[in-house]
Amino acid sequence: GNSVTQMEGPVTLSEEAFLTINCTYTATGYPSLFWYVQYPGEGLQLLLKATKADDKGSNKGFEATYRKETTSFHLEKGSVQVSDSAVYFCALRNTGGFKTIFGAGTRLFVKA
Amino acid sequence: DAGVTQSPTHLIKTRGQQVTLRCSPKSGHDTVSWYQQALGQGPQFIFQYYEEEERQRGNFPDRFSGHQFPNYSSELNVNALLLGDSALYLCASRRGLDRGTEQYFGPGTRLTVT
Numbered sequence: 001g002n003s004v005t006q007m008e009g010p011v012t013l014s015e016e017a018f019l020t021i022n023c024t025y026t027a028t029g030y031p032s033l034f035w036y037v038q039y040p041g042e043g044l045q046l047l048l049k050a051t052k053a054d055d056k057g058s059n060k061g062f063e064a065t066y067r068k069e070t071t072s073f074h075l076e077k078g079s080v081q082v083s084d085s086a087v088y089f090c091a092l093r094n095t096g097g098f099k100t101i102f103g104a105g106t107r108l109f110v111k112a
Numbered sequence: 113d114a115g116v117t118q119s120p121t122h123l124i125k126t127r128g129q130q131v132t133l134r135c136s137p138k139s140g141h142d143t144v145s146w147y148q149q150a151l152g153q154g155p156q157f158i159f160q161y162y163e164e165e166e167r168q169r170g171n172f173p174d175r176f177s178g179h180q181f182p183n184y185s186s187e188l189n190v191n192a193l194l195l196g197d198s199a200l201y202l203c204a205s206r207r208g209l210d211r212g213t214e215q216y217f218g219p220g221t222r223l224t225v226t
Binding site: 004031032036042043044045046049051089091093094095098099100101102103104105 | 145147152153154155156157160167168170202204209211212214215216217218219220
């Protein structure tokens with residue numbers, strides 16, 4: 001079946017450090033891939049998306065590239081800020097478009 | 113333009129009781145999905161409604177049921193509550209069923225079953 005696996009947290013970084021959160025997926029067909037962010041006490045927000053192989057999604061300095069050959073969609077940011085502290089969820093939606101499958105989430109702490 | 117709204121914000125119920133949660137989608141959206149997010153976990157898909165019909169269902173028992181109204185708003189009903197039903201319930205809306213369309217989430221309803 002379809003699934004998403006992301007690196008376990010928490011991830012603790014100093015401000016201005018480079019961030020990578022790994023995400024791999026299992027799916028039939030050609031899924032769309034998403035990263036969502038959940039700030040403390042808030043709901044889920046879409047951070048970025050990619051709908052086909054080799055697409056790069058980007059937003060607020062975050063980037064992720066849809067790699068079909070490695071079934072991956074790793075999230076990266078060149079210089080994190082304290083305000084980036086949140087839980088990040090990788091997700092996929094497969095052909096048919098009915099449900100979104102989420103990973104377990106990775107908590108990021110950024111220290112000043 | 114209001115985003116996705118949910119009510120109530122918090123709810124405390126006793127085992128065996130029934131609960132109804134409500135969701136109003138973002139303006140222009142006609143598809144509503146419900147998710148259960150247990151503490152420290154990712155959201156789990158419960159079901160999705162489009163054109164007032166349940167289109168797909170996740171691995172949840174029949175105690176979980178829903179409805180979509182002609183104005184696209186939706187309700188989630190849970191009967192015979194168990195302690196394990198305690199979670200954040202998220203509603204999400206989008207336009208249509210294409211796999212690439214963006215989905216917007218509401219702030220959630222925190223359900224505590226005692």
